[in-house]
Amino acid sequence: MAKVRVTQVISKNSATERQQANLLSLGIHRINQTVEVELTPVTKGMIEKVRHLVKVEEVAE
Numbered sequence: 039m040a041k042v043r044v045t046q047v048i049s050k051n052s053a054t055e056r057q058q059a060n061l062l063s064l065g066i067h068r069i070n071q072t073v074e075v076e077l078t079p080v081t082k083g084m085i086e087k088v089r090h091l092v093k094v095e096e097v098a099e
Contacts, residue, residue, distance in 0.1 A: 041096075043096075043097050044075060045092060045095075046070065046091055057087060060088050064081065074097055
């Protein structure tokens, strides 16, 4: 599977509880924090739900 780098760029204060839970599940706790995750269907769905809060980049392997 491919890896992606996910960075939170906008505050989660205006996000719903479900969106905040998705950020925590991805491992993101604060703004400007970056994590690398495998791009599985599950993580792809979580990223899609919070796409307005994060920046996504592909990681070259």
